Amino acid sequence: MKKHILVIDDDTTLLLWFERTLEREGFLGTTCSDPQEGIRRIQDKRYDLIICDQGLGDMEGIQLLTCSQTYYPDVPFIIITGFGSVPKAVESFKKGAADYITKPIDKKELLTLINHVLDEAVSCIPTEELPLLQAEISKTMVGNSEKMQKLFYVIAQIAKTSATVLIEGESGTGKELIARAIHQVSLRSGAPFVAINCGYLNENLLENELFGHVQGAFTGAIKYKKGLMEEANGGTLFLDEIGDMPLLVQTKLLRVLQEREFKPLGSNENIHVDIRVIAATNVNLHEAVVQKKFREDLYYRLAVIPIMVPPLRERTNDIPLLAKHFMQKYGLENGKNVEHITLEAMSRLTHYTWPGNVRELENTIARAVALTTSNSITLDLLIPKASTEKTLFSAIDEETNLREIIRRDTKSAIEEALKLAKGNHSQAARILGISRASLYHKIKKYALPRFSKNNTTSIS
Numbered sequence: 001m002k003k004h005i006l007v008i009d010d011d012t013t014l015l016l017w018f019e020r021t022l023e024r025e026g027f028l029g030t031t032c033s034d035p036q037e038g039i040r041r042i043q044d045k046r047y048d049l050i051i052c053d054q055g056l057g058d059m060e061g062i063q064l065l066t067c068s069q070t071y072y073p074d075v076p077f078i079i080i081t082g083f084g085s086v087p088k089a090v091e092s093f094k095k096g097a098a099d100y101i102t103k104p105i106d107k108k109e110l111l112t113l114i115n116h117v118l119d120e121a122v123s124c125i126p127t128e129e130l131p132l133l134q135a136e137i138s139k140t141m142v143g144n145s146e147k148m149q150k151l152f153y154v155i156a157q158i159a160k161t162s163a164t165v166l167i168e169g170e171s172g173t174g175k176e177l178i179a180r181a182i183h184q185v186s187l188r189s190g191a192p193f194v195a196i197n198c199g200y201l202n203e204n205l206l207e208n209e210l211f212g213h214v215q216g217a218f219t220g221a222i223k224y225k226k227g228l229m230e231e232a233n234g235g236t237l238f239l240d241e242i243g244d245m246p247l248l249v250q251t252k253l254l255r256v257l258q259e260r261e262f263k264p265l266g267s268n269e270n271i272h273v274d275i276r277v278i279a280a281t282n283v284n285l286h287e288a289v290v291q292k293k294f295r296e297d298l299y300y301r302l303a304v305i306p307i308m309v310p311p312l313r314e315r316t317n318d319i320p321l322l323a324k325h326f327m328q329k330y331g332l333e334n335g336k337n338v339e340h341i342t343l344e345a346m347s348r349l350t351h352y353t354w355p356g357n358v359r360e361l362e363n364t365i366a367r368a369v370a371l372t373t374s375n376s377i378t379l380d381l382l383i384p385k386a387s388t389e390k391t392l393f394s395a396i397d398e399e400t401n402l403r404e405i406i407r408r409d410t411k412s413a414i415e416e417a418l419k420l421a422k423g424n425h426s427q428a429a430r431i432l433g434i435s436r437a438s439l440y441h442k443i444k445k446y447a448l449p450r451f452s453k454n455n456t457t458s459i460s
């Protein structure tokens, strides 16, 4: 069935061009130059896409966007802005626009955008298919809390789209697992899932990894190197720690998201790619935007579907299920028959605040399974060292502010781990059950000495 597109613009010459272009490309187009009539049309029927000029004489396109959001919130809306009018574009994103295009309109850019936005539009999954998709997701991800069930529902809802997703959450909450689950249930599951951590590489290396280079692009570029953008073609590109992406690379990424093409380093030719981008961050990206460390327009383009993964302490009823899941997993891996977690041990697990989230829980259970000499996990196996018991499992005093307890516990756990690991960061991260990147992040956050090995400097 032809997709029906409504175009509203007070420039009748442009409308005529739209009519011809849309028809030639196999769309059904309806145009109108009067904003009041535009509002009536928006209310009257459900279009597949609405394209609307920002300036409409005495009305603003954003007003029509608000109307469309009220009647048909899932219908994508593209705003046409004047050249260089980024603030207006940002404002329209905030109000729910799917995208924007600047005048003068380039036909190729417009068609790419229309196809992309239609492709991204959250399609209504038939109700009978949802439980099947949710069951598929539950095969890899455990969680019976209301928050996680809602999250599985969102993943199922976006399964059949290529919408860009931004996953935010503390370290170890399962962001990468979620990204993989989204890819797995999507129509792209047969194509590659390519992941890169944007926090590990400097600007030049990251650019080279993402976009690749041609022979002779720089000294040492002896042959063509495919970038990850190209490797991920047809599939999903997972950009982890996106908050650490250097500004120059952010600009280049924005272009790929807008135009679906890029040039490898040293090349004059564009490569067209069909990728879904999923980004993840454990810093508050919106704050990074305010601090001008992250491009605002890129933020809105990434956060088409924002997913907030709650920390484990906010979904403690997931802990028993997760603990049993890991007990079985590591029992199998170690060839051990571990079947129970004692009541005392389970109570300890559910009362701890888990600064390292699911990853810390997983490591705790893995260690307990490895150490147990019976078929049970008992309380003593959960305590790594008597000296660390107090800090790692300090009871919550209801009088104290929870945030303060978490801060204090996290800080002293890191200090303890660094001491145990004699300043070796990799080892300290393993003890804590968090990634090295996350350990660095926390060391910075809590202003701990970066290299502490009995007060001498060491690099791990």
Ligand SMILES: Nc1ncnc2c1ncn2[C@@H]1O[C@H](COP(=O)(O)OP(=O)(O)OP(=O)(O)O)[C@@H](O)[C@H]1O
Pocket (backbone or CB within 6 Å): 140, 141, 142, 143, 169, 170, 171, 172, 173, 174, 175, 176, 177, 178, 282, 322, 325, 358, 359, 362, 434, 435, 438
């Ligand atoms: N809901 C879950 N069910 C089962 N396993 C989980 C779940 N959530 C997380 N895990 C496991 O916890 C570990 C950490 O998850 P993951 O690497 O996805 O976290 P993350 O949020 O990407 O962490 P970081 O910010 O440190 O990169 C992984 O081994 C993952 O398989």
Ligand SMILES: [Mg+2]
Pocket (backbone or CB within 6 Å): 175, 176, 240
């Ligand atoms: Mg991760």
